[in-house]
Amino acid sequence: MIDCAEQVRRRVGNDFVVGVRLSWDEFLGPDGGITPDQSEEQIEVLAATGLFDYFSISAGGYHTIHLALPGMEDESGEGWLAPFSKRAKAIVGSRAKVMVVGKIRDLYTAEAILADEAADMVAMARQLLTDAYTVQKTRDGREHEIIRCNRCNECAGRLWEHRELVCALNPVSGREAYWGAGTLDKVSREQRKNILVVGGGPAGMKAAAVAARRGHTVRLLEQRGELGGHRRLYERLPGMGDWSIAIDNLKREIANAGVTVELDTSVSPETLRTLPVDEIVIATGAVYTRDGLSLYRPERNAIPGADQNHVYDVATAARAALADPTSLGSKVLIVDETGAHLSFALAEILAAAGVEVEVLSPGCTPVSASMKISTSFTSSRASSGWECGLPTSISSRPSANARSTCTTSGPVQSMPKRGVRLTAWCCRSCARRSTRCITPPPKCFRTSIASATARRHAT
Ligand SMILES: Cc1cc2nc3c(=O)[nH]c(=O)nc-3n(C[C@H](O)[C@H](O)[C@H](O)COP(=O)(O)O)c2cc1C
Numbered sequence: 001m002i003d004c005a006e007q008v009r010r011r012v013g014n015d016f017v018v019g020v021r022l023s024w025d026e027f028l029g030p031d032g033g034i035t036p037d038q039s040e041e042q043i044e045v046l047a048a049t050g051l052f053d054y055f056s057i058s059a060g061g062y063h064t065i066h067l068a069l070p071g072m073e074d075e076s077g078e079g080w081l082a083p084f085s086k087r088a089k090a091i092v093g094s095r096a097k098v099m100v101v102g103k104i105r106d107l108y109t110a111e112a113i114l115a116d117e118a119a120d121m122v123a124m125a126r127q128l129l130t131d132a133y134t135v136q137k138t139r140d141g142r143e144h145e146i147i148r149c150n151r152c153n154e155c156a157g158r159l160w161e162h163r164e165l166v167c168a169l170n171p172v173s174g175r176e177a178y179w180g181a182g183t184l185d186k187v188s189r190e191q192r193k194n195i196l197v198v199g200g201g202p203a204g205m206k207a208a209a210v211a212a213r214r215g216h217t218v219r220l221l222e223q224r225g226e227l228g229g230h231r232r233l234y235e236r237l238p239g240m241g242d243w244s245i246a247i248d249n250l251k252r253e254i255a256n257a258g259v260t261v262e263l264d265t266s267v268s269p270e271t272l273r274t275l276p277v278d279e280i281v282i283a284t285g286a287v288y289t290r291d292g293l294s295l296y297r298p299e300r301n302a303i304p305g306a307d308q309n310h311v312y313d314v315a316t317a318a319r320a321a322l323a324d325p326t327s328l329g330s331k332v333l334i335v336d337e338t339g340a341h342l343s344f345a346l347a348e349i350l351a352a353a354g355v356e357v358e359v360l361s362p363g364c365t366p367v368s369a370s371m372k373i374s375t376s377f378t379s380s381r382a383s384s385g386w387e388c389g390l391p392t393s394i395s396s397r398p399s400a401n402a403r404s405t406c407t408t409s410g411p412v413q414s415m416p417k418r419g420v421r422l423t424a425w426c427c428r429s430c431a432r433r434s435t436r437c438i439t440p441p442p443k444c445f446r447t448s449i450a451s452a453t454a455r456r457h458a459t
């Protein structure tokens with residue numbers, strides 16, 4: 001690192017800022033990865049070179065990615081790495097500035113860290129991805145307009161899959177140049193329309209807000225007594241409560257834009273035809289299907305047996321489990337193709353009630369890696385013959401046994417609660433790394449999606 005920094009410094013000169021990001025603790029235990037003791041030694045050596053203007057303190061690593069980007073299920077406090085940067089600052093002294101990152105979502109947390117002299121600077125990663133105007137809005141007294149990050153880690157999940165970076169809560173993210181502040185076309189008085197939006201889920205709320213901000217008069221109807229659509233289910237599930245932030249963002253957005261909301265109001269197509277409006281936006285939401293189509297086996301229409309009465313879609317199953325965790329029976333298999341939170345949250349609810357649960361999942365994605373971690377789980381050989389190599393015991397927090405042996409995508413650091421059996425059956429390494437599938441069947445993930453999508457369109 002010192003060699004690199006010397007080369008960089010030689011090329012950029014002394015009036016150019018050069019710094020380095022340091023993970024202070026990879027949380028792999030005393031015998032693995034970077035430990036705080038090593039970091040203390042290391043930063044002293046680096047500071048003594050005089051090559052660095054700043055040190056940026058983070059934590060975790062590729063084998064503990066759930067701590068590098070703590071998800072919404074993470075229970076550590078806001079600005080949780082401030083004690084590390086404080087220690088770094090004490091060692092570095094006036095030789096360089098110290099920056100800290102990690103779970104800083106608002107400027108009050110940032111100010112508190114600075115006031116405590118735990119860092120000279122703070123970094124906000126995901127919050128600024130969610131709303132690049134966070135600082136400006138705060139400075140202008142427009143905090144009610146800030147779109148808050150809920151740490152769902154969709155952004156990181158996409159990155160992992162070599163897809164473009166997006167934020168699940170803000171379509172403007174990454175497109176600020178053409179959809180950001182000052183880009184919205186306002187309509188003239190003559191162009192103003194009366195717009196009716198039917199459906200108060202995320203899509204309906206967003207459409208209503210944008211239309212109203214453009215100058216239209218917008219009325220939004222929701223048949224339930226609350227806004228939020230499917231997100232209302234999410235926020236009730238273990239480790240997923242901060243989906244409420246997504247709803248809150250949109251509720252503030254429609255209120256700020258002046259949308260009129262009518263809850264407990266359903267309309268029929270016949271009624272819609274009689275309403276004196278210029279445009280109607282139907283945003284009544286998507287439905288979870290139980291048709292059994294598997295993207296891993298696009299050549300067949302459904303997983304055999306998917307039509308049986310005791311097979312449910314995940315949302316129906318989750319709602320049933322919330323009402324009565326034993327209502328699905330004493331032995332449940334969850335077939336998951338996403339590696340995302342929903343299936344694992346369902347597994348947690350069931351396992352906590354003593355139901356025997358097995359999750360069949362690709363499971364090695366960063367999204368599932370940010371799941372709340374249980375005390376233990378068992379892994380088994382995939383039916384394809386690929387052995388996942390999952391550890392048999394990993395812990396959620398800094399500890400000695402948070403060690404992973406997954407050979408392909410980093411660890412699955414988070415597993416459902418005790419008693420849940422996990423069978424990893426495809427690592428998606430192919431999709432992420434553009435390499436050939438290392439797991440013969442099931443088929444290449446990308447091909448599966450392409451052909452399944454094509455078949456859907458054809459029918
Ligand atoms: C999409 C994305 C890409 C990231 N890429 C890097 C990276 O290349 N190097 C790094 O040290 N951290 C990277 N991070 C981690 C962030 O810099 C930051 O440490 C982490 O998100 C925790 O901070 P936050 O709570 O403010 O998001 C990335 C984070 C995100 C969301």
Ligand code: SF4
Nearest residue numbers: 149152153155167168
């Ligand atoms: S995708 Fe989720 S975690 Fe990432 S920036 Fe947006 S709200 Fe935050």
